[in-house]
Amino acid sequence: MKSILITGISGFVGGHYAQFLCDTRRDFTIHGVSRSRPTWDFVSHRDLIVDSIDIHQCDLLDTIAVNRVLKETQPDYILHLAAMSSVAESWITPLTSFLNNTNAFLNIVEAVRNQGLTSKILSVGSSEEYGIVQKSDLPLFENHTVSPQSPYAVARVSQEYLAQIYAKGYNLNICCTRSFNHIGPGQKDTFVISSISKQFANIAVNKKRPVINIGAGSIVRDFTDISDVILAYESIFENGLLGETYNVCSGKGNKICDIVNLFSEITDIPITIEQNTNLMRPIDNPILIGSYRKLHEHTGWTPLIPLNESLTKIFDYWCNKLSK
């Protein structure tokens, strides 16, 4: 029986991944690292799924605790999702962001190295690592120079460099991603699509004023549905090559204000957009669009879910949540 250790299992991606494993990989022992029992409100049969996971309480900044969990679990796979993945929050608490991204990851790979484990490790990084790019650089390929422009992005670049050293210097079986924005039910409303969707749901359900507050409406991002992201990670576990970094993305760019208008069409709610300078950042990337060619070539993965289908699911999630 194969085993997987998922850090940050209580989070958005963790919940979706746990659901995926329970639905499709009955032969897997699932270990989850979390500070408490997961309370996902977006996972079907939640209690059944939580009961099938071996939950380990562990602060990933505590090296002794991390070593203990790895000694107990000796997983075949490690999916390291635990992170502080908000760019906006990282500007407010840069130290916390760095510790909970880079140092947490370092503790895990260091424990794997010290214990001589052969776990296949997926180190999740971010499209934010690319920084401010020119239109002529698009779509971004993995060999494009990184140029982090936020505390969060620095933490992710540092993590990826560490992953490369542990892969090439110590021969740990690590693959990295640069995951572009991913979206789906259950994502915190500090993330842009979730925030917009929640505002639409509040208009629909709570008859709030039809105004959508956003930060910089003109920035362009590449959004992938969480279900496609899960399949991408799964495909990297199966066929990703040691030490390689893979973009996980849709290959398409969308302006934030265009997405607001798409929500308006889908929900049939006319709105006005208000730009809120509090939601803007000291430095921001105007545009990020990736290419998933390398991931497709190495694993066959391709994104399947169109944006309007994702937005509909997210809107339904928020309407349901706000109606309770």
Next chain:
Amino acid sequence: MKSILITGISGFVGGHYAQFLCDTRRDFTIHGVSRSRPTWDFVSHRDLIVDSIDIHQCDLLDTIAVNRVLKETQPDYILHLAAMSSVAESWITPLTSFLNNTNAFLNIVEAVRNQGLTSKILSVGSSEEYGIVQKSDLPLFENHTVSPQSPYAVARVSQEYLAQIYAKGYNLNICCTRSFNHIGPGQKDTFVISSISKQFANIAVNKKRPVINIGAGSIVRDFTDISDVILAYESIFENGLLGETYNVCSGKGNKICDIVNLFSEITDIPITIEQNTNLMRPIDNPILIGSYRKLHEHTGWTPLIPLNESLTKIFDYWCNKLSK
């Protein structure tokens, strides 16, 4: 009266910098961070110099202690030298290397940010950040892509990216260096030139067997005398531009085995070279030569001391030390 805070003051560069300040900057209050009273054996009038420094005991990984020192000292300048700067050691203890390089620096800039200090900060980085380069890339300019190839190099790249964020995102007055190998009396014998020189001194003083043990003899590095390095850092404090990174180097490359032969000439000791695989690294950069054009253009700095003069001083230091 201006004040400077020097972290890692007990170390090799710290001692030389303290001597420089005491010799030339009588109007400066010198605060030093160290775990203990400095015991430099390469500084003239050591006790006099130590007595003129306000020593603060502080573990730079302790955020509360770092905040306290900065609150007490409120320095005009911060020279952050405290580091674990051996590439070889970083392969043995990568976690310790990362914490004592990157996290220590992060604690300092975070304290400066939180307290709203206007200190001018010098963040010392390394030529190792460049990684493995092509001959056609030489000499290296600061706009050359970084590509760290050791745990130490990753820590330094992470530190530099953090410095950029704190400079551009939070407007802290930080300059960075990529310091190429520097050499001088008092450097630990885990560093290549000091190690070779100590072996020559052991042959001269203790009649040891005339064999010099080295790692990879064919690698090329760019060595700068510590006195020139001190003047470079001083020139950056005076004229370096906010957020800029400067190579500190001689612009010249020397093979390790050629330096052994130069030592042999200078000391008039015939030797044979033995290559010790224990001193070799999992991944190593074959060649690193920098350009100091940018630093010269911004500050007027230029290196002055020729290599054979540096080697003579280092050999004399070791002979003197081993004779005691």
